[in-house]
Amino acid sequence: MTASRLALALRKLDELGFKPIKRPGSARCFVGELPCARGPVKVRFEISDWEFTTYPTLIILERPPFLPALTPHVSGDGFQCYFVQGRVVLDRYRPDNAIWQCVEQARRELDRLSGSPIYRAREFEQEFGATWEIGQHPLPIPVLLADVTGDGAVPCFGIGADVGLYIIAASNEAQVKALAAARGWPSPTRRKIGTYIVRSAKSPTVPNERLPATIAEVFTWIKSWDVAAMRRIHAVLGQREWLGFNAVQFLIESPAGWFGFFFDLNPNRALAHRRKPSGYRQHLYSKGRELPIIRVSVRQISPDFIHSRNLQFPSLKDRHITLIGCGAIGGYLAQALVKLGAGSGAGSLRLIDPDDLAPGNLGRHVFGMDSLYKSKAVALQEALIRQFPHAQIVAEPRRAAYPSDIAGDLVIDATGEEAVSEAINANRHSVPSAEGARVLHIWIVANGEGVQALWVDQRKYACFRCMRQNDLARSKRFHVVDHEPETRIAGCNAYTPYAISAPMSASALAIDMIIDWLKGDVSPRFRTRSIEGADIRKIKNQNVSPLEGCPGCSLP
Template sequence: MLLRLPLLHSKKSTVQDKLLEDEKFFKVCAKVMVSRGLSIVNGRKVSFAWNIKVRNTTFSLEIGQFDPSFIKLPIVTLKCLPPDFPGTLTHVNPDRTICYMDKSLVFLDPYKPDAALDYILNAIEVTLDKIVDDKAITNDFVREFDAYWIAHDNCYLLSKEKKVKAKFFEREEAFDKDTSKEWLIFDENDEARNNKWLNKRGFIENIREVPVITVRFTDMPKLPASEVVGSWPPKNWQVFFNWLSNYHSTLSNELMRKLCEGSVNSLQQLILFSVPNIEGKHSSWFAVRVKFTKKIQDLARRYVASRKPGRKNKKVTPNTVRTMFKRDLTTNFYRLCVQDASTDFILNRNLPKKIIKSKRIAIIGCGTIGATTANLLVKIGAGHGNTGRLSLFDKDKLKAANIGRHLLCEEYLGEYKSQATKHFLQSKYSWNINITANNIDISSVNDFYKLLMMHDIIIDATGEQQFSSFISHNYRKALQSQMNVSCSILYGWVDANGLAVRALLDDGKYGCYRCMLHNENGALKERFPLKGKGMKWPHHAQKHFACGESFTPYTEGVSYSAAGFLQAMTIDYFAETPSPRFRHQGFHKSIPATKSQNIAPLKGCPCCG
């Protein structure tokens, strides 16, 4: 008996198909390139020469390394510098490759390679035009200052307080266990965060600490095109301070005064500069680390002494000091790349306003939804600020069966989920988070009312219908009483045995949690059905029953969807844009489409009617 096996492409056949596809693409390449005046340099490597004239300047380019998927852009190399051009050019890397396109801002369609290649060639032309346009060079420098500030060392800015210090230390890298060195600018009074940061960065030993001087640009750094391409970045203190004096004289005067005051006690200084963006907000930083000679220190001491009232010694004029600072009286000069790692920046970078900071948030239930929600809220500022607090409530302990979809792992087995979640979050992040953990039930009305008066929002992540009904009933009672309630309730749960997630905000203005159910022929039914007419849920979407251990199998991603709803609705609530207060998402064809909306109260609702 002959067995009929399915036909499979052999490895050889697959390779041949790939070669045919590539050959077809490169024919398109050649056609487009030649039509634009390029010539084939190397048919084997598929590269093209392009002599292109832009504003009376001829550039000689080579374009190669084409990728049919356009995941990687073709490499464009400047074969030689045009006559009378400096060695450094904007948009040209040290290896003379040209940075001509931000791939993240455009989609190049691999099914239309001719159009994609045309787009690339146009982008190259636009970039070359910028290289020869003095105004464009200056504007590029202003907008992309960081790109031209080629740093010697990395530095992380942990604090923006007025009095900070800088630490240079050796660290062990996370994966290959090599060692490297980096700078940290920190607030000496925030010892807890500093230690956490150093521990997470693999601190080995301290090399040195130096004082920090902070100055702020009032507008974006300026530099003429000729200097951008000729003398930037500054290679020593003299070039740097002369630039500052020429184009930002007020700032250089402020720096000169601060350096005199600081150099009295230390020859080494780290100077931190804050740079505003086009909108005028201070959004980026850079720094220099210098070590002055004793001549500067002697001058600084005389200058500071001469400015004290009642002193009769000879005045040291600002011009004298400025002249000295314009000389290269340093033994070290290093440029630093500064990354903002301050708590405010990390927590608010992805939000338009600090809307979560200083809010009092309670989460009841630290299971898979509650713990994940706590993690998501901490990342946007929960537990931060003068009055900010995140209160966690759960009386259960973590079991091995929970690990498959819980935020917590093996090290927390047997621990109360609320306390373990608190420990996990405070250990994971370096900033200070005000979290309280409570391994108790909120089972009495008095306990609930205390919670209500102490928080701005209560998130019910238990997914227990009985408990949620208890909260809903007593919340509406509190609203109808003489109690001064300014708190709202946010419910989030997994429904349809893992095939849907839902969330509901109750701020007393629309329907309550009980309004999600309606009476149909004497039986309580879902107001918004979870099963389409004639549809069945798949076999895997069923509860597994056992005494005290019943559970519904679904993946962690479902819990993340519910937690994502809760994070988004918390943001919307504090941003005073809470609509729609009811939100729904289905994950299977059997789940009917349900519009997210503000649900109207049901007539005769026993809770809010």
């Protein structure tokens, strides 16, 4: 930052009543007051990034009486979060205004939090995961939550890694082992921690003073906002099973997200009450004010969470997808399909390709030298399972078989070979459905000037063969380029050169059409995309009508 701009920033801080102080570290620190509506709040303002790519830090030094002890966006150490990171861009060229924005936003937020119980309660619910960590030292124990079925008991595993111990709750031990193998961690071991899932349809309410720190406080608090959830906890504590553990944790799902709490068991008392567990339960109720808990931070790692978190529509979970062609287009497309949920739940992803990865493929394929001369299908399967070990992915290094491979919820033709596309199209009627199999064809135009896709699912729309005229030359029905693409000869083989952007663009087009299918309407079924400046005709994206007399629209 230039000296003149720095001077502007320092002048603004002085105008706002902030005075510089010396503290260890590289940040420049200032102390002042926020002029809140109900009284001043003494704070420290720290700037370590004068580019303003991150926001200045604001710490409340003296909590005023009007600010509740439990306040969303304010940590136990007084750190206030006043902007969602990245939501507001501070102007590095006007540092005086950037500083004013931060100070003013912090003041406004404290006014809202202290003046409106409704706003405070809403913010508490929306930020519950972060709020659950306030005031506990050390921070809450992180528990990784994989797939869990129903309510009640669920196995608990531990994985020792370089960064420490991971605690994982999962119904399926194989899922935990696969995660450990994918990360190169040691094999998981069962932990003697009784772990119980409790689900609530109600959102937690704001505690009066602080988050619960004892068994009595957490039981009273849960009962205050969901009596049914507390009854389920009460029922668990009436069973013998939990007394066989060293500790117990309850993981609770609510509309505000997952959270939990953990407490140790007294081994002697647990042994004494094995025949009558309600006796230990009564001890928890009667002595609960003296028995501490540790709040648990729950971090979901289940396939449902991973593949649905960023979506506003259903994922590919439980769908059976067949991808024919694992080359340049198919490699990128397969990765996107798995991220979209293919192979999760009861679904599967089949990868079919007869070829190995040759040196000439590496310049435009998703893989590199580490997969040289490996089967494209197998290399893709192995890579995807390393990334998503829960996915059900089958590699079949062979040519497509007709009609047996034309099956499932969706068949994707990413071969870029018209003869194969014709065969897939001709055999789609083998599916026992009035409309035939659902097929998506995706291909690259010429030398990468554009990409096209055709979705075939109903007889009232064009099939792949409808894209050619019925003349002897099989003329294209929609002319995209007027010139012949460059083709290069290598021995008895030929290939069409195109840059890496072409298969990536084709994959993106295919995924967009699949997303539209998941949303309920895949129209327009025929789509063209071109690169800027390409010598290519503009083709309207549309639902194409069948070609009269098309042989592919009839049964083979």
